[in-house]
Amino acid sequence: MSLQTGQSLPDVEIKVIADGAIETRHSGELFAGRKVVLFAVPGAFTPTCSNKHLPGYVNHFAEFQKRGIDVMCLAVNDAFVMQAWAQNQHVPPAMMMLADGNASFTSALGLELDGTAYGMGIRSRRFAMYVVNGVVEQLHVEAPGEFRASSAESMLDAVA
Template sequence: MSIQIGQPLPDIEIKTIADGRIEPARTGALFAGRKAVLFAVPGAFTPTCSEKHLPGYVQHVGEFQARGVDVFCLAVNDAYVMQAWAASQQVPPGLMLLADGNADFTRALGLERDGSAYGMGLRARRFALYAEDGVVRQLHVEAPGEFRVSSAEAMLAALAG
């Protein structure tokens, strides 16, 4: 069962990628005391993720920051892939990538999917959530093959309304 509105985000060790550096962190500490949007992509360097999903947040990160909201991008990829993807996408300061190489955090959220049919193994479902002080306040999970409710524009609208 996936995480629900009102539940705390699980506290799992993960790798962060910010300003070109890879650092270990715990998700409990990352999300404590802040307003945050966490969006997940099935994989770095994949078409929709690289052409639409991450670029939308790169374009709009300033609008989230103006609302006092930090932005995090999650993928079940290793930290070095996420570091290279951040560089290739020119991810600005204020948008932190999270490498969930073994899918520990993704599985704890209950938002994993089996991409074995596509040679991808276990991956994150495409989703976006809004959390305050580590507690989920909004959760938007995409139907398979869709990209609507987890976009930066959709999350900005959800936060406004």
């Protein structure tokens, strides 16, 4: 069963790319005491993720920051891929890229996608959530093949 609004995020170990460095952190401490928009993509360097989803958050990053909201991107990719993708996409240093290589965090959220039929293995569903002090205030999960509710523009409207 997937995570619901009003629930606390699970506390699991995850790799974080912050300021160009790879660190191992716990999701519980990453979200504690802050407002965060967490968005997830099925895979780094994939077409919609690289051409629309991540660029939207890069382009609107300053608007989230002005509202006191941090932005984090999640993908079921290893830390080196996430680091290269961040560099390729000119991700601002303050935007955290979460590398969930084994899908531990994604599975704990209950938002995994089985892409084995496409040679992709277990991935994350496309979603965005607004989290305040570790509690999910809003959750927007896309239907397969869609990209609307989890866009940066939609999330800016949702947290207005």
